[in-house]
Amino acid sequence: MADAEPESEPEPGILDVRTYFVRGRNALLARADFEPLYIDYYLHLADHGLRYAPQADLMLKEALAALTLHLASRPQDEGAGWTMNFNEPHMNLFVTGCTRPPHVTGRVFTEDVRAFEKSLIIAQRIRNGQNTGQSMVEFTGSDIFAAVEQFYEQSEQRLARLFRYDHEDLVMVTAQPDCDEDWLRSLTEEDIRTIDQKETLSLLEERQYVWKCGCSIERLYPLLARLGDNDLNDAFGGDEIITLTCPRCGARYRASKEQFEAWQATH
Structure with missing residues (x-):
């Protein structure tokens, strides 16, 4: 029995992620308000008596958001798991999820964390329940969004940009074939807030995700x-x-x- 386990499992909050094609720029934009996911994340912490330091808590939430937007931009039968090793603060973040069935989860490791000379992302790609690829990428700094952008450029070999439209409303723009990379590199948060006025966006898909691990x-x-x-x-x-x-x-x-x-x- 779980510590402080509720009598019945509450219905998870549903996170809606919309993806758009940016016409004329050949880029894919994914956007979501992560409040429902973060609420269930905090309920999970409370149910199991978990408490993370404020910096680790924020970094894990940003990693969960980045992974979810990544999943929404990938084929529906693909899952992913990222282990992010940081020198400063010295810790590991682990986030994982998939679209079918839709779920994301993650945690912070602060004990028995291996020290490397540089910070690393170890990424696994999963399709049809089987690992189909793994990559290891070095990155600098402790900014989650910058780390994921470095991962995309080195491992995915294409550009990706992450932006905070609002406090929990996040946007990811990824390059597609023949992308206008100069435009993508130059994007700012101010540009993102007015992108629907300056660019032609075509809604491609809406996917839903929940906070869920499935452990027992x-x-x-x-x-x-x-x-x-x-x-x-x-x-x-x-x-x-x-x-x-x-x-x-x-x-x-x-x-x-x-x-x-x-x-x-x-x-």
Whole structure:
């Protein structure tokens, strides 16, 4: 049972993402107001007793937004997972999601984080439930949007720009074949706020996403099952209850030794 688990699972807030083709510029614009996603993210933190430092909290929300806009700009059967390793602040961010079924989730790691000489994004691309590619890109600074733009230019080998239209209303513009790259590079937040007046935008698609991991205590039991008897005894430490943490979203689950042994006997 999860710590502070509600009696029933609340209906998740639905995040609407609209994509537009910018005619004459050959660019794709994705935009969403992330308030519904952020509300469920904070409910998740409260349900599991999680608390991140303000800077880490903001960076994770921006990474979730960037990943969601990225997914909305990609084929519907494609998923992605990004691990972002920062030297300063020293931590990892992990965000992942897909369009079918529509969900995004993520978490912050601050303990046992490997130190590299430079900050890195390790990106996985997933199609039909199978990993189809992985890339590792170096980036500079601690700005999430700048890091994702560097990832696009090095790994995707095309331009991408991220903008804050409003506090939680975010926009991503990505280059398509024959894109007017000079125009894309020169865009500012002021330009984004008036882009529908200056450019011809054609609505392509509307996709919906929710905050969801899909983890459960049963899905975390295999992590315990990999341990040898001695390591398993050390994990419980003489107690009958152990707390397991989801590696994708940080959710905390309490499991009794008796429950785990019963599960193990049937698997």
